[in-house]
Amino acid sequence: MKHVVVDLEMNPVSREFREVRRKLNEEVIEIGAVRLDENFQQEAEFQCYVKPEYGPIKKHITSLTGITQAMVADKKTYAACFQDFVDWVGEEETKIYSWSMSDIKQLRSECRYKLPDFDIEWLNERWVDLQQEFDDRLGLHNSLALKHALGAMDHKFEGTQHTALADAINTSAILTLMQDDAKFKETMKPVLEILQPKDDLSSSIGDLCPELAKLQKDL
Template sequence: MNYVVVDLEMNPVDRMFREVRRRMNEEVIEFGAVRLDASFRQEATFQCYVEPEYGPIRKHITSLTGITQAMVAGRDHYADCFRRFVDWVGGAETRIYSWSMSDIKQLKKECRYKMPSFDVGWLEERWVDLQQEFDDRLGLHNSLALKHALGAMDHQFEGTQHTALDDAINTSAILVLMQDDAKFRATMQPVLDILQPQEDLSSSIGDLCPDLLKWKQEE
């Protein structure tokens, strides 16, 4: 069994393409993925920029991701990049993880519109929502954002946030930690302490992970 953690960056479909927007509101502009072997050791990475077909890169997307129109101009379109991703995943038995289901929903929409002959069942039978597995393991009723989960682990983010490959690699650290239940519980116990009803939420963990404390207070 192999394990792939994937992350996507996306750009809105321009409003002038009204018919397209009825099928999908965004296009993938970057694939990033890391493959782990049966022992959850990193063995390969995949990264691909994608030239959008329905509008240029928006300024706010460049601000968020660092991806400019010049970086994607002349790159392969979605269909070619997605086929490369499928080839990279390969024929071995594989589970594909992402943080939430938003990425698989995007891939399915884009495949159905741009690659109608592709069987999206290939995605559905392999895909796992790592965010949901993480929340279920902790017994959480509300989902934690990736940055909160990493902060709770006291994991130092490697690379640049909102860069698809870096996000995938950092997300894989959560998957690896979850393979050792005792270590996972010990690491996450301070978070469980915060998320349990308390008289004083401004505990020391609030200093360690202020974003998580703010999330709890805003519930």
């Protein structure tokens, strides 16, 4: 069994494409992924920029991701890039993980619109929402953002946030940690202790992670 962790960066479909926007709000502009072996050791990386078909890269997307129109102008469009990703995953039994379900929802939508002959079940059968598994393991009612999950496990983010490959690599660190239950519990012990009901937890939670403080209020 292989394990692939994937992350996407997207760009909004321009408003001038009204008919397209009825079925597709965004387009993938970067796919980043890492493949782990059966022992959850990284063995390969995948990264590609994708040329959007319905409008140029928006300024706020460039500010967030660093991806400019010039960087994607001569790249393949979605259909070819996604097929490259499928070929890279290969035929071996594989689980595909992402942080939340937003990425698979995007791939489903874009495949239906741009690759109508692609069998969506290829995605559905392999996909795992790692964020949900992480939250369930900790007993959280609300989801942690990736950067806060990494902060909770005292893992320094490697690379630049909101770049697909870096996000995939850092997400894979969480997946790897979760395979050792004892190590996971020990690493997450400060978080688990904070989430236990006590009289006054506001200061300690706030010191650890503002996101966790919000979660505690909602418990």
